[in-house]
Amino acid sequence: MARSAMLFSEWHTPDGILNLCSDRAASDDTHVRTFKGMLNRGLMVAYERNRSNEPFCTLVRSYVNVQFNALYELSRVQSSYGIDWRCPYVGPHGHAQVAALDTLVAAIGVNDV
Numbered sequence: 001m002a003r004s005a006m007l008f009s010e011w012h013t014p015d016g017i018l019n020l021c022s023d024r025a026a027s028d029d030t031h032v033r034t035f036k037g038m039l040n041r042g043l044m045v046a047y048e049r050n051r052s053n054e055p056f057c058t059l060v061r062s063y064v065n066v067q068f069n070a071l072y073e074l075s076r077v078q079s080s081y082g083i084d085w086r087c088p089y090v091g092p093h094g095h096a097q098v099a100a101l102d103t104l105v106a107a108i109g110v111n112d113v
Contacts, residue, residue, distance in 0.1 A: 002046045003056070005039060006063045016063070017070040017086050033083055033095045037102030040064055044106035061110045068107035071100055 005011070013019050018036050047060040067085065075082035075089050081100035082089040 002043055003059065006043070006059065013086055016066045017074075018067055019084075019086060033093075034098045034102075036067075036085070037099030037106075040067055040106035041102040044109040047110050057110075064103070064106045064110045067103050071103055 011018060018039070043060050043064055047057055047064075050056050070085040071081055074087060075085045077089040080089065080092050081096055082091075083093055083096040083099075084090070
């Protein structure tokens with residue numbers, strides 16, 4: 001299931017950035033927007049429970065790192081993170097911060113920082 005979620009093209013840009021509901025207005029579907037972070041957090045847990053499966057761990061690490069890099073490099077102003085991880089930050093939204101927090105923690109977890 002984790003592998004299918006990471007590879008489901010409808011949820012991602014061609015370069016692998018999670019794009020779930022990014023095109024909707026900021027006030028729409030806040031629970032769906034926080035799903036981006038929950039997915040990354042869940043992948044971190046799957047990573048921790050399957051450390052002996054190196055191909056799976058490599059896939060999860062690579063996937064989470066793509067999300068982290070998009071979030072950190074493309075959608076951040078200082079310590080505030082945007083809704084759409086594909087493009088520049090457009091303003092503060094609580095649900096965007098929650099999704100970012102889960103993703104930042106997942107990046108730490110899968111990289112053994």
